[in-house]
Amino acid sequence: MEKQELKGKEIKLMKGNEALAEAAIRAGLDAYFGYPITPQSEVMEYLTEQIPVRRGLVLQAESEVASINMIYGAAGAGARVMTSSSSPGMSLMQEGISYIASAQLPCLLVNVMRGGPGLGTIQPSQGDYFQAVKGGGHGDYKLFTLAPSTVQEMVDFVFEGFRMAEKYRNPALILADGALGQMMEKVELPAEGEFPHVIPDWATTGKKAGRKQNVITSLFIQPEKMEQINIDLQAKYKAMESEVKSESINTEDADVILVAFGLVARICMKAAELAREKGIKVGVIRPITLFPFPTEVLNTTADRVKKFLVVEMNAGQMVEDVRLSINGKADVQFYGRMGGMIPDPEEILTKLESMMK
Amino acid sequence: MAIKGTIIIDTELCKGCELCVLACPQKGLVLSDKINLKGYRVVELYMDNCTGCVNCALVCPDSAITVYREKKAQAV
Amino acid sequence: MEQFLINPDCMVYDNHPVTLTGEPYHYCPGCGHGVIHKVLMEVVRDLGIQEEVIGVAPVGCSVFAYHYMNVDMQEAAHGRASAVATAIKRVRPQNYVFSYQGDGDLAAIGTAETIHTVNRGENILMVFVNNAIYGMTGGQMAPTSLLGMKTSTSPYGRDAASMGNPIKITELLAQLPGAYYVARHAVHTPNAVRKLSKAFKNAFEYQKLNRGTCFIEVVSNCPSGWKMSPVQSIDWIEKNMLPMFPLGDIKVPDPKTGNPVMVKNN
Incomplete structure (x- = not known):
């Protein structure tokens, strides 16, 4: 097929999944390997349509297990690679992600989360926060985790994800949800x-000739060596903390802070607006990177503000990290919806009102 | 006159599996009483009838055997 | 000793090809892996493609294959070598790519990847080492363990009714349109080793044609897992393994058309 010319800067109306896929091509994606799963199948559909006439390669694998191991192989061979999936598919990939983290291969992973556990529902959720930032697979490793809250961030974080992955030789993860x-x-x-x-x-x-063989492996059978690898990885994760990002909105005069990531952060912004109309001074802190986690900003905010409400589309996952960050300096409460239900601003407002009584 | 050959066994690589002994058409190899640093009894060439056929080296799982064979010109 | 022969001019078999690192194998005495590694790497040397080869190691006894094979390599997760090899070949079509897997890796946990890699006709060489047992974990039953064969997880012998039959995955794969060259070889005799060497050479040459997957099964031994001496294991291969896993070409390119055709009796 005849190849199109490189595309220039453009402004478009796009669906989140397709915008992410388009961004990947524009970011110089060499290869995508994936397996269809709702609600993110448009990513591979878009790529299979665009890549043959543009650049890169796309391969529909036989499973998520195969996909993630293809990511390992292609990243190990030096290519800029990406895969995407949704919650159950991400669970299948966890072993491979652990290998990729240990072998220190750069790649971009995308989880467009849906409600679980189990086969669950295809509606949006944030139930994979723990899986994303607490390992997910076996062993001590971290993924550079970005949580977009707009379609624009679905685009921007593709570039940011590749940049971080390649800078640190570490997998990066975009943790989105079905609604985004x-x-x-x-x-x-x-x-x-x-x-x-x-x-x-x-x-x-x-x-x-003249160079030693290159080996990509995650097997270091001598415990002394394996411990050293772990020490090196931990040092890398420590260094990655300098890349932490968060957004603070109207926190200066706030009496209560809403903490939320991704889509829920947008809902919280509306809830904060409604609350201010009723005279409750509400600010919002939105962690943008979930690893590294914005511990510092939460901790210093808690020097002044004594009430926090964490809102998530899960049973309470990030709230644990918020509590650890605040370390007892303030009251941290939680409000969540599960199983594909999205909280609306009014129910968050009701919760805020009950906290301020 | 048969083609003359010989072999060198790297006795530190030899694990005494005797697959070369089995493969030698001249029955020229034997598991000796010598023990290498890893504690394996090692194989040695004890007959003077090696033809340099390389059979022993082909089946050696430890790449322990180098084979030399008289060139035709030298055999005259 | 014929000392006068020991000079480079008379060397007819070099035990240290440049394509091996020279590190002593960790394998048990008599293990076929050493021979298969060596033959594969001798072919890479003879074809002059060391700089272009990328290999994929499995999980199993040959998990450290890259300690011995002096080429660029990746260590795959258990069963996933062919998925890793697929991706390497897709992003680097100019390289020669091979995967190296045992029976548990390729024909049990990795069956899906194996079948789909061959079905897509990935232009790689898949080396399948069949010794009918899990060696690394201590002699458990493999998908290719023979009926009646005693292993640590079939201590009364493999029973078809409860444990299934040994799988002849090579014959299965040959049916797939993506398979270009499929053969079964062994390393139990010098002649078998010579034939294997030729088969590896064919496979790398076919890889240049981009016509599909080359799949070579190597019937091997596991004296430790089989609980017998290396010499006894050679006899056991002939008496027990080869009747179940007969040697020879299964699917080969037709010399006239170049299209792969099944060899009769398969």
């Missing part, structure tokens, strides 16, 4: 071909 994947918003797409990728010297590209 399906909703349409106006997005600004960066120009294609302006985010160069160099094949790293550690990649398996064929052992050239």
